[in-house]
Amino acid sequence: MNELRIIIGMLRELFSLPGLVVVVPLATAAWLSFVTDARRGAWINAGAATLAFLLACALPWEPTTGTLLLVEPLAAHMAILTSFIGMSTAWFSRDYIAVEATEGRLDPMRLRDYHALFQTYLGFMLLALLSNNVPGTWGSIEAATIASVLVVGLPRTAAAVEASWKQLLICGVGISMAFFGTTLLYLAAVPVLGSGLPAMSWSQLPAAAPAFPAAMLNLAFVFMLLGYGTKAGLVPLHAWMPDAHAEGPTPVSAVLSGSILNVALFVILRLRGLLDANPDAIAPGPPIMALGLASVLLASFSLWPRRDVKRFFAFSTIEQSGVAAFAFGLGGAAATFAGLLHLTLHTLTKAAVFQCVGRAVQLKGGQNFTDIGGLLVRHRALGLTLAAGIVAVAGLPPFGLFASEFLVLLATVRELPWLVAPLALGLVVGGWALAMRLISLCLGPPTPDRGAAPGWIALVPAWVHLAVVLVLGLAMPGRVAAWFAAIAEAAP
Amino acid sequence: MMGGLQPGFGAIGYDLAHLLGGAVLVLSFALLYQRRLTAVINIYAMQSWVLAAAAAWQGWVQSSAELYVAALIALGVKGLAIPLALHRIVRRLHIHRAVETALGIFPSMAVGVALVALAIMVVLPTTMQTQVLTREDLSLALSVVLLGHLMMITRRTALTQVIGFMSIENGLILGAVGVQGMPLVVELSVAVLVMVGAVVFGVFFFRIRENFQSLDDSHLDQVGGAHR
Incomplete structure (x- = not known):
């Protein structure tokens, strides 16, 4: 039942200020999936994105270290940036999507999905940035990936469906490598931090990193670099990106371009810190x-x-x-x-x-x-x-x-x-x-x-x-x- | 508490976990040499059952309730629901029943053996400090992951690629349950499952597109322009 107590603690954290930054888009996504009127949906979308941005602006004054959330300057900066892009793109998309729908490139019935997925994507991106545990970051990035895959396929043209399929498979393989890397990172941390949640929290890993077994840390780094490198569009694994950008609705290209690679590079930056701290590990x-x-x-x-x-x-x-x-x-x-x-x-x-x-x-x-x-x-x-x-x-x-x-x-x-x-x-x-x-x-x-x-x-x-x-x-x-x-x- | 795992051969905790992990790997090889689609789906289901057994056994050995939940999820969703859905897709959409391969059976088996050797050579020396069981489970898990990658590369149709993807995911869960005391295993396996669900949904969707190609083309004409 220890597990249950942890989960309840995490849920409670969601209602602090940093938690609300994540909760607002996700709750809006749930709400939007019931809003059939596309014009109202677009207003709610833009309003919620603005609220999330305003909340994120307060993050630098709310440094937090909890079980679920970690707000430090870098994460706060990235969250402000991501929510800003989310906000401006949501306002942009209000007009843009209306034109797409009237010209028949997007089925008006699918606008509901579009708005709900937009907020889901935004919410999980923000959660990935603010999450304090490695699997939490992983799961959020994965959820955001699925949301973006579904949005890219929304125009339902042959090319769009193919682009979203390609994105799903390549990112799926990437994310599976990141999962394996996460398991290895935990295994490297266990001898120092003991088994349980501390060995998976971003806030405790850097201080303990010097004592990690170096070989295991190296292996974890390689898997996570390749896994998250896929999301960052780094070269051997970039093939999904041009298709997804070309075939999805344009607001999605704007947001994808701005957030998913930032989040992936943010994780890579944190990994660099862990390896730098360890004297026996390879130079990252x-x-x-x-x-x-x-x-x-x-x-x-x-x-x-x-x-x-x-x-x-x-x-x-x-x-x-x-x-x-x-x-x-x-x-x-x-x-x-x-x-x-x-x-x-x-x-x-x-x-x-x-x-x-x-x-x-x-x-x-x-x-x-x-x-x-x-x-x-x-x-x-x-x-x-x-x-x-x-x-x-x-x-x-x-x-x-x-x-x-x-x-x-x-x-x-x-x-x-x-x-x-x-x-x-x-x-x-x-x-x-x-x-x-x-x-x-x-x-x-x-x-x-x-x-x-x-x-x-x-x-x-x-x-x-x-x-x-x-x-x-x-x-x-x-x-x-x-x-x-x-x-x-x-x-x- | 069982007092941790007894390392080495002869201890039942070690032997059975090893056997189940090995069985998952053997079934990964079986996936590689099947030529019929329905057999591939059945073997995937068997692999999921063995994975469920491995998770449950780890749950007993580590006396951890979460691992039983992970085992139940593996059995119910991956062992039953997904294979049934895939059989349905094959029947409903009249997908060609033979597996099309880009690389012959024998070369892919040979590459598979090489990948297993690679996994062992990578994992065993780097994990000297951890328990014997964890080390060997991890190398088995990495082998399953790499064989899944191989299957995705060497198969041409969407459905077999999906099964390759799902066997990668089985390997990941095998690795995660083998690591003692790893928290959030259940949450992770649910998260992975959502991804798998999306992929299965995707294949359904993808085949629909191929079946109703004309519909899409008329839609493209409506837009009025080349789309690349």
């Missing part, structure tokens, strides 16, 4: 760096032959995820700072880009590059926003990603100068591809419009994102910089 940096660098190189070259706009930006996401993983692998406060900044800014930028791309696809009635061209000529606001977003993703000034990529390169020069060449090659090749596509999408001869033009209200979420990225690039407020530096110092 080189494997993480290798996966990151491979992702940057492969994705930047894969950008060139793409014909589908959403696939194109999915590969760009893989590239940026690789940059962040590379920075985390490099280690040290400076590189971690750069990686964290990069992750944050990329999430904001890519969500903005996907929101614009989604609108452009609706406007032009196709998602190939040949369908979309010359946006600036007749749709100035959309074209300019998309152009700004692509400039930002390409890592060009004045946007923040320029600063973060520069910091990553600078840290590389200091630590491992010979790796600067391949990394810079990847960044330049990727940035170049983005610049070429910027020209064809926004300048060039306009293609005929086949759908509704978005009003300026539809672009507001993207503007907010880009404004944040711009401010962080040009003049980062001292307190924000201090916040990032404090997280990077404290990061495992």
Whole structure:
């Protein structure tokens, strides 16, 4: 009955402030599954996402260490970021989904599923970030994966169903490796922490890590790196990502791009801390760096032959995820700072880009590059926003990603100068591809419009994102910089 | 409390756990050489029964009530409900009954043996500090996981890939129940089960798409454009 007492304790924790951050989206998901009116569902969706964001903003002042939940600066930062993306995308999706439904790409009957799954996904992502035990994180990521798989398949086209099937199988294999790694990690912790929950809680593992049997810790790390690397879209296991982004509804691409890889990299960062603390374990940096660098190189070259706009930006996401993983692998406060900044800014930028791309696809009635061209000529606001977003993703000034990529390169020069060449090659090749596509999408001869033009209200979420990225690039407020530096110092 | 496990051969706790773990692995090999779909499903069901027995035995040895629950879940859902659902899917959707392989039976058995050797070579030296039983259970579990991966790679149809996936999951649970005192095993096995359920639902869904291809095509025309 010990088990029962633990579960009751965990349930009680759910009604503290950090718990509510998770409970609000999950309870809303349950509510939404009974709301048949799609317009009302969209309002509830946006309202609940906003509430979750406001609650998450209070997390830095509520450090918690419980059985179920752990709120430390890094987790709080990631949760604020994830819930922010959730909020802005929920507002964006209100209009977007209405257009999709009227044009027949989404069955109006399925909008209920869509809204419920959106909140389920958001809730489990937040739980994965705030969970204090390793299996809890694992289970939340798995649940969020299932929710995202179901959303990707919602358009019910042959391609969408195939994309969701592929995502389910590849992520299923990845998540099964992470499970095995979790078992091994527990086994490594048992000699030090004793059997039971403490040996599985993130809050106790770092202090005990120096005494773990090194060989077992290494093995656990390898399995978990590959498992969670699948979710981060790191290269040998990235194949699900372009399909899922291309075929699912666009708000899902925006959220997927921003949250699932953040959560996976967050877990990898924590694992790095455990291995760093153990003197006999292998150095965790080189494997993480290798996966990151491979992702940057492969994705930047894969950008060139793409014909589908959403696939194109999915590969760009893989590239940026690789940059962040590379920075985390490099280690040290400076590189971690750069990686964290990069992750944050990329999430904001890519969500903005996907929101614009989604609108452009609706406007032009196709998602190939040949369908979309010359946006600036007749749709100035959309074209300019998309152009700004692509400039930002390409890592060009004045946007923040320029600063973060520069910091990553600078840290590389200091630590491992010979790796600067391949990394810079990847960044330049990727940035170049983005610049070429910027020209064809926004300048060039306009293609005929086949759908509704978005009003300026539809672009507001993207503007907010880009404004944040711009401010962080040009003049980062001292307190924000201090916040990032404090997280990077404290990061495992 | 049984006073922990008696390590080594001759102790009944050790021998029976070892036997059951080995039986799960043998059934993984049996999955690899079957040529008929219904036989594959039946062997998966048998593997789940053996897994349930292994979990129950661990529950008795470790005197832990949760492991009995895990055993019941394995028996009821994976041993009965899922195989019955899969048989139904095969009948209802008229799925081709022969298994299509991308790699012949003999090469896949050979690769399977190599994978088991790999699993043993990886797990045994790294887990020197833990109990003998845990070590050997883990290497059996990893072998089952790797054989499941092999099955997913070498089979062409969705249904056999799904069974490969589910046998991976059996291996994971085998590993988790073998680790003494691991908390949340029941919760984990339920979580994994939800994933398996989603996969089985997915296969149903996937076959429907293949059967009603024309419906989807008309839908695509309605959108009016190439979709890649």
